[in-house]
Amino acid sequence: MVSRIDQTFARLKAEGRGGLVTFITAGDPDRETSLSLLKGLPAAGADIVELGMPFSDPMADGPAIQASSLRALKAGQTMKKTLSMIREFRTEDQVTPIVLMGYYNPIYIYGVDRFVTDVSEAGADGLIIVDMPPEEDEELRPAAAQKGLNFIRLATPTTDADRLPAVLANTSGFVYYVSIAGITGTAAPDISSVGAHVARIKAHTDLPIAIGFGVKTPEQVRELAALAEGVVVGSALVAAIADTLDENGRATAETKRRLLGLVKYFSEALHQRAQASAI
Secondary structure (H helix, E strand, O other), X not given: OOOHHHHHHHHHHHHOOOEEEEEEEOXXXXXXXXXXXXXXXXXXXXXXXXXXXXXXXXXXXXXXXXXXXXXXXXXXXXXXXXXXXXXXXXXXXXXXXXXXXXXXXHHHHHOHHHHXXXXXXXXXXXXXXXXXXXXXXXXXXXXXXXXXXXXXXXEOOOOOOOOHHHHHOOOOOOEEEEOOOOOOOOOOOOHHHHHHHHHXXXXXXXXXXXXXXXXXXXXXXXXXXXXXXXXXXXXXXXXXHHHOOOOOOOOOHHHHHHHHHHHHHHHHHHHHHHHHHHO
């Protein structure tokens, strides 16, 4: 079965450019604003959307994404509301892949079988579960695969040759390469080091690779796009949302404009790199 993710990376390869993967947290700063942002991402230049499932203890995330989860939860976001956002998105967009990213606890509470069924029916395409290593994924991965959901794993700078086969086993869609050893948004990736690690992973898989964690500038996007099939921008986007909220934490007229403008800025950097490479 060819998924939306597969189709997207095939299209990007034909276009000769890397893909922009954008992350926002579902329900941040409130459901309606978040839904409007979600719907606006593809037109602004997002090729794939990662939608964060809010959780009270997001251990792999830096301050910006932690704060976005807390804002969403404070505004009353639930798993049901997150899935309803995807359903509404799909009434207008049947092409752009959506990958749900988060932690296992909310899935466990929701119920695994119910979760994969509802996620598939809502129209999501894949899962990135940060705290579920290969040795612990039997509760979720097989059930997700039966519903046609890509199960996307993280590789990191500390994933050595002995560990890599386990990470790549049963992975589908793409491999998410974490460009820094640490939490999201707290350091800039070292391009030469990332290049060496990505080359090593590419020697063991034909799956596309998307590089994320710490990507904040168009220059970084362009440099990383030369190394892999996709670049993930997350902390910079949720920080932009936070910067536009009023003193009570509510969205303002600037929220959507700033967020989608930033996405367009990153997208243009990728297109400019592709055009330069084609000359």
